[in-house]
Amino acid sequence: EPEVTQTPSHQVTQMGQEVILRCVPISNHLYFYWYRQILGQKVEFLVSFYNNEISEKSEIFDDQFSVERPDGSNFTLKIRSTKLEDSAMYFCASSVREHSNQPQHFGDGTRLSIL
Amino acid sequence: SQKIEQNSEALNIQEGKTATLTCNYTNYSPAYLQWYRQDPGRGPVFLLLIRENEKEKRKERLKVTFDTTLKQSLFHITASQPADSATYLCALDAAGGGNKLTFGTGTQLKVEL
Numbered sequence: 312e313p314e315v316t317q318t319p320s321h322q323v324t325q326m327g328q329e330v331i332l333r334c335v336p337i338s339n340h341l342y343f344y345w346y347r348q349i350l351g352q353k354v355e356f357l358v359s360f361y362n363n364e365i366s367e368k369s370e371i372f373d374d375q376f377s378v379e380r381p382d383g384s385n386f387t388l389k390i391r392s393t394k395l396e397d398s399a400m401y402f403c404a405s406s407v408r409e410h411s412n413q414p415q416h417f418g419d420g421t422r423l424s425i426l
Numbered sequence: 427s428q429k430i431e432q433n434s435e436a437l438n439i440q441e442g443k444t445a446t447l448t449c450n451y452t453n454y455s456p457a458y459l460q461w462y463r464q465d466p467g468r469g470p471v472f473l474l475l476i477r478e479n480e481k482e483k484r485k486e487r488l489k490v491t492f493d494t495t496l497k498q499s500l501f502h503i504t505a506s507q508p509a510d511s512a513t514y515l516c517a518l519d520a521a522g523g524g525n526k527l528t529f530g531t532g533t534q535l536k537v538e539l
Binding site for chain 1: 457458460462464467468469470471472475477515517519525526527528529530531532
């Protein structure tokens, strides 16, 4: 079964450094998402992306965050200047179509640790 | 703002019994409700979706109900197995539409032999 893949599985970064998290969504999916999960807390929506632009973003997704689809397969999340509170699991997801009546398929996440 | 509540306490049941997990929501009437399974260190895995005009949905040993009057969804696993042990997440569509999912904190289920 096709799956969403994320790299790296674990990223350790010094506070203030830039980090790029990478995702390869399922090939025929058109909608892409990033969520995060702080340890012991719930999964939180960050941003959704369609047709090369952001379609929705949360309050968490401030100017330090950006997303990009640099080619036909990759989908990236960049955090420009990391803070300690950015430490979390970051999940990429994709769906065939828009709207919450569609299942979202998640990758296994990147654990981001900010020192 | 919309609020989703799932039992924060873990649910321990014996193999072969039916597990029932609860998702309550307030301040909103979702059009769709989804259930996901999450294993430690893994991403959520989609299980079932139910629409507001559906009272019940089944898939193999899984059953979901959606009561828009009580603002509650129940998730049942019949003939539970140790392999069903995981955290189960309820997710709702966002107020105002769109494709964002709002998740509950999840309920950890442990099925014992």
